[in-house]
Amino acid sequence: MAKIPFLDLKQVNAPCMQSLKAAADDVVESGWYIRGTYCRDFENAFAAYCGASYGVGVGNGLDALTLMLRAEIELGRLDAGDEILVPSNTYIATVLAVSAAGLVPVPVEPDEKTFNIDPTRLESACTKKTRGIMAVHLYGRAADMPRICAFARERGLLVFEDCAQAHGARGVCAGDVSAFSFYPTKNLGALGDAGMVLTNDADLARVVRMLGNYGSEIKYVNKYRGVNSRLDDLQAAFLLAKLPHLKEWNERRREIAARYCQGIKNPLIVLPEIPNPPEEHVWHVFTVRTAEKKIRDALHAYLESHGIGTLVFYPTPPHLQEAYGNVPDAAPCGSGILGKSGDFPIAEKMAETVLSIPVSQVLTDAEVDEIIGAMNAFEL
Structure with missing residues (x-):
């Protein structure tokens, strides 16, 4: 290991070690390990921290991206084959999510000063099939959301946000729905995989929650062809301990x-x-x-x-x-x-x-x- 490592997760977690151990004990002793009290409390706490009305915990950041897109399709706001503008320099997870939802990613070059999608290039990238923009807050810097959202409103486009690297950045969560990753290396990292979708849209939050639970809201009643992607209480408890x-x-x-x-x-x-x-x-x-x-x-x-x-x-x-x-x-x-x-x-x-x-x-x-x-x- 380098004398000054790029990132030392043991050091990062050291200030929280006692609270992390206590959280683990509490979860184990509770007997409830998936979508329990800790999950609900962290969903509410992180949504409030980011200024959103609803938070839905999922298995990881890629699932958060995919499920928010799929939810818009289920609600009739997108159709399979619609185009979503994405930054050409993003991590591939952003693009994989668009494809996984049955949508078409269309790369748009970034602003060289900010590394984020260049709002001045959105117009030329749009076609008759364009239905949304995926803003990625790369490296932790908020994209130019005022210009992106204004452009989207003028053309009736949805605005999605990949916030995997931007926990706590001012100006994020300004679009229709946002996805977060809590991979251990993130500014707010779990001790395993975890993700969340944030939105102010109650219907969207409800559909995301159902999609992550086999498409079900009522046990054994499956409205959608969902998946298994739920934030477990152990990771939620760890994240709740670190959020302050x-x-x-x-x-x-x-x-x-x-x-x-x-x-x-x-x-x-x-x-x-x-x-x-x-x-x-x-x-x-x-x-x-x-x-x-x-x-x-x-x-x-x-x-x-x-x-x-x-x-x-x-x-x-x-x-x-x-x-x-x-x-x-x-x-x-x-x-x-x-x-x-x-x-x-x-x-x-x-x-x-x-x-x-x-x-x-x-x-x-x-x-x-x-x-x-x-x-x-x-x-x-």
């Missing part, structure tokens, strides 16, 4: 990000933009760019050799993955091929030139200084 710390953890991440942006002066390294207000970013990762892939790769090797863990989010955009780039989707109303090399040059260039450095709230000031020093000392 989220604001403090996000503030520490902002503090570290600000120090990086102030202290890193290397002309070979392009720093991310700090939004105004800064609360629009929770810095799930701190991602820098270089002019060329060879520089990024050299920086990655240099930092690793100095004991500093780094990761690339993400090395291959969805349209160049074998799942979408070479083999047409065999599912009914599938999305087919997203594109070929050169179709989305901004996403492709980002994949070649981005590198993320440690930004977890458990970093010490001395470690932050060491990382800044290493970044400034890097040369070709």
Whole structure:
């Protein structure tokens, strides 16, 4: 392991260890392990934290994305084969969910300053089949939701949000429905898989809940062809124990990000933009760019050799993955091929030139200084 690991989950969970152990004991002793009291309490608490009316816990983040889309289909607001605009540089889960729901993902290039979908490109991506936009708050920065929502209202489109990396970011949950992942590495992470759908739409929340429970609201009465995707009480109890710390953890991440942006002066390294207000970013990762892939790769090797863990989010955009780039989707109303090399040059260039450095709230000031020093000392 690197001297300064990219992320140390044992350290992240250490401040909550006693409450996590107590939560586990309570759940085990309760005798109720799926969709019980802890699940309901966390659904309500997290929905309130994010300013939403309803929260529905599900098995993981991908299920949250898929089920919110499927619910809109069941409610008659979408049809199989409808097109959903998605960022070309997102993690493939965003695209997989659209396909899994029987919809068609249409990639749209990002804004190079924010890494989020570029609102100025939405118009040219729309067709007669476009019915929705999936905004992804990549790296923890809120997408430009006022412009995205205004564009959607003018054209009668639904607005979906992939909030998997944006727990607590100001400006998210502004669309019709949002999906969260609580994968252990997230700003608010479980000790296993977990996810949630947030919305202000009571009908939508009800259908999502039914879809995740075999399509059933009343036992042995199945209205929809649902799946088994439910937030278990053990993970809900862990998340409920950690939720009170989220604001403090996000503030520490902002503090570290600000120090990086102030202290890193290397002309070979392009720093991310700090939004105004800064609360629009929770810095799930701190991602820098270089002019060329060879520089990024050299920086990655240099930092690793100095004991500093780094990761690339993400090395291959969805349209160049074998799942979408070479083999047409065999599912009914599938999305087919997203594109070929050169179709989305901004996403492709980002994949070649981005590198993320440690930004977890458990970093010490001395470690932050060491990382800044290493970044400034890097040369070709």
